[in-house]
Amino acid sequence: MYVAVKGGEKAIANAHALLAKRGRGEVDAPRIDYAQMRDQMGVLVSRVMAEGSLYDPDLAAKALLQAQGDVLEAVTLLRSYRTTLPRFGLTVAVDTAGLPSERRVSATFKDIPGGQQLGATFDYTHRLLTDELGTPEVPNLEMPPSAAMPRVTDLLGVDALIEADKPAEGWNDPDPGDLTREPTTFPMSRAERLQALNRGDEGFLLSLGYSTQRGFGNNHPFVGEVRVGEVEIEFDAPEIGHAVPIGRIEMTECQMVNQFVGNTEQAPQFTRGYGLVFGRGERKAMSMSLVDRALRSEEFGERIVSPAQDEEFVIAHSDNVQATGFVEHLKLPHYVDFQAELGLIRSLRREFETRHAADARMSAGKDQNGEN
Template identity: 85%
Template sequence: MYVAVKGGEKAIANAHALLAKRGQGSTDAPRIDYPQIRNQMGVLVSRVMAEGSLYDPELAAKALLQAQGDVLEAVTLLRSYRTTLPRFGVTIAVDTVGLPSERRVSATFKDIPGGQQLGATFDYTHRLLADELHTPEVATPDVPIDEPMPRVTDLLGADALIERDRPDAGWTDPDPGDLTREPTVFPMSRAERLQALTRGDEGFLLSLGYSTQRGFGNNHPFAGEVRVGEVEVEFHAPEIGHAVPIGRIELTECQMVNQFVGSADQAPQFTRGYGLVFGRAERKAMSMSLVDRTLRHQEFGERIVSPAQDEEFVIAHADNVEAAGFVEHLKLPHYVDFQAELGLIRSLRREFQERHPAEASEAPAADNSTRMEANA
């Protein structure tokens, strides 16, 4: 028998109470607080900030604690809070050219101006579970991490081996649209695409970026440069008349160098893929730069042969808040919709049985004792 869930508001209140109890865990174990999450789970906090589109490590840590570690739920909480904040204006574009890097590596040249800075990375760890965590002493770096380091792509640009980062000397970067305030319209500008990608789900972009390297996107990448460091943010205050610094934020920037064999009107050269993400998020920035280059197929006359090259497919499905909401809403009551489809299927089955009486006579009889009857 089908029994409808009853209780209404009381059942929902009890579900909330049970959720809070599960979140507390064992009463014998010490409670963790959001400062511990912020300080010891920086990579996770960075992901929530990037996909939540709000740079605030403290709020991201609080969201993770409230969401019991559910990243998508934490991202949803952060985005919901973001919509309540007043908007005072737009900051000046951050200068990542001189980004003082805690970590800066390149897979294209061994010896680069300023040197390779390994920084904090899992790249060279053994990936073995440790019995207990310990913090070894860190040696003083040979090169000060605050020393500006020129971009690796500038080395290729000096010999015209890579596309320019801007079309010509007189070109100015137009103000991009704001995807959080304006509806998405396809086709998008590259700046709008990058906005969507930096807010996109890391796992989704990682899978798409991986697909482009396996032949589904014609992508032959080299990690030109990956940087992690803090950059100063400035805001132009009209009442003051000049820009004032309002703080520093940690960013991860990636420039991919991609092979391009040329076309009828373009010489063979390397092309660029770009990624910029809040916090320490190298995998996300690299995946973003791979997908960014793949979505630039029209600029280079490349055919669309894979999902990663389809702008609407990528952008429309990269937002994990929208995706999670649409998938998880399937858990909520759809009684009326199902009644309609149930009636339709029964009607179609009767028509089929009338057209094929022999097959209908061979079909097993329904077990009325276990048949689920839905109440209107």
Template identity: 65%
Template sequence: MYVAVKGGEAAISNAHRLLADRRRGDRSVPAITLDQITEQLALAVDRVMAEGSLYDPGLAALAVKQARGDMIEAIFLLRAYRTTLPRFGHSRPVDTADMLVERRISATYKDLPGGQLLGPTFDYTHRLLDPELAGDDQAEDPATRAPEDQPMPRVNEILAHEGLMEEDEVLSEGEEPTDITRTPPEFPMGRDARLQALSRGDEGFLLALGYSTQRGYARSHPFAGEIRIGEVEVEIDVPELDFPVPLGRIRVTECQMVNQFKGSKKAPPQFTRGYGLVFGQSERKAMAMALCDRALRAEELGEDITAPAQDEEFVISHSDNVQATGFVEHLKLPHYVDFQAELGLVRQMRREFEERRNAAERKEAAE
């Protein structure tokens, strides 16, 4: 039975007014600007863009401000916004080998071509809170050094000629990749659809799953073959121009996870790879994505499916934090009628339980 419930308009309106007040906080503290958020909370903006699945730093900063720093709420806002815009088309695949690199490391090759560039990393910091940042910190200008004009091939190309590293699979000509924002996902999925879901998936969820594979739930002996962060060119084909039109550059993080593979009936022993590609400077997320991508290839590679991280339907169905929060948070909505029905049911079951117990006691006393 459905019973319409009315009321609460004034309460809702005043609650939103109160939210606006608390969001602004103490009026004697200057309001935070979107420039301050994009410049000084840049990694929060990156995460909102990645999981909001929309590259637009200004909008992501606005979402962070509007959500009072609640990341999933900000991601939700960005997702909602994207549904209001028409789609002009799709880009050509970005070429990460041609990246303007800001960080690039490998845990498998010390001297890989192009070198190891640490970039602006938290690694090797002591994780001690810095009291100087509590004030108006004047950071030093960065050191500079003449760049070496070496190409920076992706790490898999180094072992490729020996056949010890699996090659990239190629779609047959004219085959279009799946788009999970246009066609509802169906299981089993192609790797393209999985990667799209993982790229927008919740960092915490994918991190936990990736961690579980390291702890023995679908053990896959991973090495961080390469992580690179930087800007890539985006191009789009449009009918009015006969060349790919440049749109500008976006910052991405790419992770090539390299995993030992003992071989199958069809494939010889070699290294296989898990792949991560995420908006912004999002290293932890790109690594977690690559671990999950590799674990989810179990069936393709003929491995036993024994662990949660290998279960495609489980992982992909629960990786989207906007869907997850929607279903969890809907529990806050009025369920008065459902609850009344269950209350009646529990009362009846309780009555029957008491009657059975009383009957049993009477029987025992009689014997």
């Protein structure tokens, strides 16, 4: 509690009023509705949901409006709201292998079962600013429900050219921890790391992923597959004896294929990096998969020489809410701390000046004796 803030209640109230006025803009202009934000700013809403750890496009859109477009503030609002929600139970692990994809592309094979599905993407657009967006006419290009889209990485798995995506038979796969309810401890399991990366700041993960491509890591990546589509969520209801479908949510999944030359115990093969986020978030999913693979360096006996391979560095600094709070708290009053350091600096300067004055007198005395 910053006691010094108490005396400025009126100033704080005025600051809140001014913030609301700035956020409203011209009073003659219509106010933006959260439904407009949800439907027309879908990529931004997806980022807030992913980093806020809560899938609710309406709430994410409302948080963005309240935060006046400040993504990190909106994420903080969404996480704060999330902590107030009751927890009724757990859902069954989602099966993304068979999700009907709106978008599904692979950079490793041209012809893949089910075909390449470009979907909605900026990848092929001309980056030219237009005056009017207009209302585009979109033809009906929906893929028939019967079209099968097996995982591209399964093609490599046939000849054991890529590591298995599931543990060997007989291996005890423990339930993953929940980072929202348990303290972070190192070293972490891969499941816990993926949770942290999923909640991590997109820009931070993008920079780390980029660093691995530039040689600060051991990645030589290929996009095995990127999928965007809706997946069914099932609630585990023990009282009725089976899982209950409760709805569908949009997700983005990336499987990154990485080179591994092998070692004395493991044959040369491709390895995996994995990313999964709420909504449309290809950049985040790809960055997440690059960093996931970099953090598996110890697992494959690789030297840890770069920031992206350091688990504690990556996880401890990837959470944008924690980072924002620690950085922005510097704006709050630190009067007592600063006065203490100011006094220390003044004291050290006096000692410094006294010492240098003494050294100058000693030097002058030596010169005088030399002249005599």
